[in-house]
Amino acid sequence: MIEIKNVTKKYGNKIAVNNVSFxxxxxxxxxxxxxxxxxxTTLIKSIVGIxxxxxxxxxxxxxxxxxxxxxxxxxxxxxxxxxxxxEHMKAIDYINFICDMYETDTKIREENIKKYAKIFEMEDKLxxxxxxxxxxxxxxxxxxxxxxxxxxxxIMDEPFVGLDPKAVFDVxxxxxxxxxxxxxxxxxxxxxxxxxKLCSRVAIIKDGxxxxxxxxxxxxxxxxLEKVFMELEEDK
Amino acid sequence: xxxxxSLIKACxxxxxxxxxxxxxxxxxxxxxxPILISLYLMFMIWCxxxxxxxxxxxxxxxxxxxxxxxxxxxxxxxxxxxxxxxxLIFNCKDDILLLSLPIKKRTILFIRILKFYxxxxxxxxxxxxxxxxxxxxxxxNITWTYYLTCFTMLLLSPIIPIIVSCIIGxxxxxxxxxxxxxxxxxxxxxxxxxxxxxxxxxxxxTILNYIIKNATNINDLITKIYYPAGVFSSLVTNFxxxxxxxxxxxxxxxxxxxxxxxxxFYFKINSRLKNVIVxxxxxxIKSLNIEKKSQTRALIKKELNTFxxxxxxxINAGFALVLFLILVVxxxxxxxxxxxxxxxxxTGLGIxxxxxxxxxxxxxxxxISLTAYMTSITNSSISLEGKNIQIIKSLPIKSKTxxxxxxxxxxxxxxxxxxxGDLILIIKLKIKILEAILLLILSILIPLxxxxxxxxxxxxxxxxDWENTxxxxxxxxxxxxxxxxxxxxxxxxYITITKFIGHISSISILIISIIAYIIxxxxxxxxxxxxxxxxxxxxxxx
Numbered sequence: 170m171i172e173i174k175n176v177t178k179k180y181g182n183k184i185a186v187n188n189v190s191f192x193x194x195x196x197x198x199x200x201x202x203x204x205x206x207x208x209x210t211t212l213i214k215s216i217v218g219i220x221x222x223x224x225x226x227x228x229x230x231x232x233x234x235x236x237x238x239x240x241x242x243x244x245x246x247x248x249x250x251x252x253x254x255x256e257h258m259k260a261i262d263y264i265n266f267i268c269d270m271y272e273t274d275t276k277i278r279e280e281n282i283k284k285y286a287k288i289f290e291m292e293d294k295l296x297x298x299x300x301x302x303x304x305x306x307x308x309x310x311x312x313x314x315x316x317x318x319x320x321x322x323x324i325m326d327e328p329f330v331g332l333d334p335k336a337v338f339d340v341x342x343x344x345x346x347x348x349x350x351x352x353x354x355x356x357x358x359x360x361x362x363x364x365x366k367l368c369s370r371v372a373i374i375k376d377g378x379x380x381x382x383x384x385x386x387x388x389x390x391x392x393x394l395e396k397v398f399m400e401l402e403e404d405k
Numbered sequence: 406x407x408x409x410x411s412l413i414k415a416c417x418x419x420x421x422x423x424x425x426x427x428x429x430x431x432x433x434x435x436x437x438x439p440i441l442i443s444l445y446l447m448f449m450i451w452c453x454x455x456x457x458x459x460x461x462x463x464x465x466x467x468x469x470x471x472x473x474x475x476x477x478x479x480x481x482x483x484x485x486x487x488x489x490x491x492x493l494i495f496n497c498k499d500d501i502l503l504l505s506l507p508i509k510k511r512t513i514l515f516i517r518i519l520k521f522y523x524x525x526x527x528x529x530x531x532x533x534x535x536x537x538x539x540x541x542x543x544x545x546n547i548t549w550t551y552y553l554t555c556f557t558m559l560l561l562s563p564i565i566p567i568i569v570s571c572i573i574g575x576x577x578x579x580x581x582x583x584x585x586x587x588x589x590x591x592x593x594x595x596x597x598x599x600x601x602x603x604x605x606x607x608x609x610x611t612i613l614n615y616i617i618k619n620a621t622n623i624n625d626l627i628t629k630i631y632y633p634a635g636v637f638s639s640l641v642t643n644f645x646x647x648x649x650x651x652x653x654x655x656x657x658x659x660x661x662x663x664x665x666x667x668x669x670f671y672f673k674i675n676s677r678l679k680n681v682i683v684x685x686x687x688x689x690i691k692s693l694n695i696e697k698k699s700q701t702r703a704l705i706k707k708e709l710n711t712f713x714x715x716x717x718x719x720i721n722a723g724f725a726l727v728l729f730l731i732l733v734v735x736x737x738x739x740x741x742x743x744x745x746x747x748x749x750x751x752t753g754l755g756i757x758x759x760x761x762x763x764x765x766x767x768x769x770x771x772x773i774s775l776t777a778y779m780t781s782i783t784n785s786s787i788s789l790e791g792k793n794i795q796i797i798k799s800l801p802i803k804s805k806t807x808x809x810x811x812x813x814x815x816x817x818x819x820x821x822x823x824x825x826g827d828l829i830l831i832i833k834l835k836i837k838i839l840e841a842i843l844l845l846i847l848s849i850l851i852p853l854x855x856x857x858x859x860x861x862x863x864x865x866x867x868x869x870d871w872e873n874t875x876x877x878x879x880x881x882x883x884x885x886x887x888x889x890x891x892x893x894x895x896x897x898x899y900i901t902i903t904k905f906i907g908h909i910s911s912i913s914i915l916i917i918s919i920i921a922y923i924i925x926x927x928x929x930x931x932x933x934x935x936x937x938x939x940x941x942x943x944x945x946x947x
Binding site: 214217218220221239241242245249251253254257258261262265266267268269270274275278279282296316328 | 694695696698700708796799802943
């Protein structure tokens with residue numbers, strides 16, 4: 170479970186995230202939506218321990234990301250908005266490196282690497298250096314690395330950007346499988362129709378403030394998620 | 406013109422941010438340290454310049470020092486430029502952006518060379534300005550023409566070495582672009598060229614004798630050695646506006662013609678360098694190497710991977726190590742000749758043969774110190790993470806483990822080289838077993854200090870938003886401060902060691918040094934795992 174309690178993050182005088190609180194429960198696929206610069210990436214980076222924050226608390230399965238960062242990170246995987254990797258490495262070396270950091274057992278990583286490399290059609294490409302890849306291929310490598318160590322919580326920032334339609338379909342399938350195992354998926358997105366179909370819960374952030382949070386049904390009612398989002402955007 | 410101004414402004418704003426003083430920072434010393442260190446260095450150069458001018462005053466030859474300063478700084482720019490230029494002008498991160506804009510390709514190359522020029526201009530000014538200021542006190546007939554000459558020299562002196570090194574850089578890049586292992590080819594050619602230039606400069610007696618024979622006077626002699634230096638001494642002693650204008654014209658025309666010619670090849674080579682040759686082997690998933698390593702081992706492997714895939718990083722760090730091995734070979738082949746040189750009162754230090762024979766291990770120790778302090782690998786290892794700092798910070802590893810891996814990786818690189826060099830010298834110079842063991846211990850402890858200091862400086866002055874690796878390895882505030890600290894530490898340790906020679910035995914000097922270095926290493930280690938980890942946790946590339 171992820172518990173976000175009264176989190177505030179400032180950049181100088183600018184408040185990027187203002188007193189935000191919500192929970193993400195086990196088995197949730199949670200969509201985190203908002204316009205550009207609303208504070209999504211800032212909050213995500215705070216959850217995964219890249220940023221610190223000025224006040225509040227973030228608990229991962231009851232442990233504080235500030236006080237016990239390693240313990241929290243051990244059960245999480247993060248897919249950033251840009252597929253940042255060590256480009257001079259071979260893809261397989263990069264994936265192995267990430268697995269080493271999570272101390273993943275050889276058997277588990279071997280099974281997962283083979284499984285996800287096959288799904289993303291990357292089996293014959295993992296021995297090449299990442300700098301020879303397209304944006305989408307890099308994103309696939311980042312996804313394979315994130316999934317290879319069997320994370321309990323998967324946190325993604327705009328995961329579908331740059332992926333081909335088949336890969337988007339495959340990712341959605343993988344996420345649904347993970348949720349069946351009671352895992353947590355928390356991701357930010359601008360593709361609202363995918364979020365509407367895929368996610369059980371949603372939070373909408375605007376100018377650093379959480380404006381709505383709840384189950385997908387509660388938030389959108391009879392309307393589409395896009396319509397709800399646009400109405401909130403127009404409420405100045 | 407307005408478009409060019411906007412482009413220059415956009416490209417340079419990012420780089421020049423390292424010179425901004427962040428007054429919001431709590432620790433104002435950290436912000437002011439680079440300026441204070443630069444001013445201190447300039448003051449030291451100014452003091453040395455005054456001493457030299459004073460000695461030359463009776464002969465009225467002060468102006469020669471100005472010319473020699475131009476020759477020295479130009480040679481340094483050229484040697485550094487040989488390996489820096491290919492990293493600075495090729496494979497820049499903003500290539501995609503700039504090449505997609507409606508800008509002439511020549512303009513893009515101009516921006517790349519301009520960035521190179523600005524950094525060299527600042528670096529050269531730090532060395533030349535103190536000499537120029539000191540000359541005001543010692544020179545004859547200082548008028549406004551002297552200030553005009555100095556200003557012109559400061560502006561134009563980097564141009565010729567930069568152009569020559571850019572031409573060499575483009576040739577190296579062109580050759581390496583045809584190979585699969587581009588980086589390796591680039592490293593071998595650059596290293597050979599630098600060593601070639603050094604070899605030539607130490608063996609240029611024949612050329613110099615020829616020039617001396619054919620020179621009519623001192624100004625003519627300096628002009629024949631290096632044209633800008635000759636013009637400088639000529640303008641300082643006998644100012645002629647026509648000579649100054651001709652010098653300006655020659656520099657500008659050389660720059661424009663070179664830019665025009667280089668731009669003809671630059672983009673073809675740049676795109677060829679981006680071609681990554683995809684492996685045809687191991688296409689089967691079963692052949693993938695999937696093995697588990699400990700966190701520390703995996704991190705060290707990553708660090709070594711970064712090091713060996715960055716040519717400018719290897720050449721920069723490897724230069725002192727290669728020089729060390731060359732010196733080791735020279736010393737072991739010509740040990741008697743070198744000892745005689747040190748003994749000779751006219752050519753050497755005039756040290757008694759007895760002292761040398763009793764303290765031979767101390768001379769090896771000084772050589773190890775010099776190499777270790779010149780080899781600063783860690784001063785850019787945090788910066789080189791770039792945007793990847795996000796990855797590393799999201800992983801379940803302690804910051805101190807990350808920092809320790811950044812210390813251990815360079816130690817793995819430097820230790821074997823020091824051990825090999827040590828063993829050759831130990832056998833050749835017949836150093837006693839106890840002293841040999843102590844030297845081997847020092848070969849680990851001294852580089853460790855250098856690695857710790859480099860890492861601490863980089864933690865204080867990281868630069869994540871770089872366009873190419875050369876910016877962090879050669880031109881960042883972190884590398885400048887770490888190299889300066891290394892130089893100062895070497896001078897301090899050299900003075901301290903030489904003070905003890907002859908007063909206590911060489912074994913005692915080595916044992917005291919080992920104890921001192923163990924204490925320093927422990928203190929630096931504690932700083933890295935406590936305060937250093939906290940600083941690392943706060944780092945962000947945004």
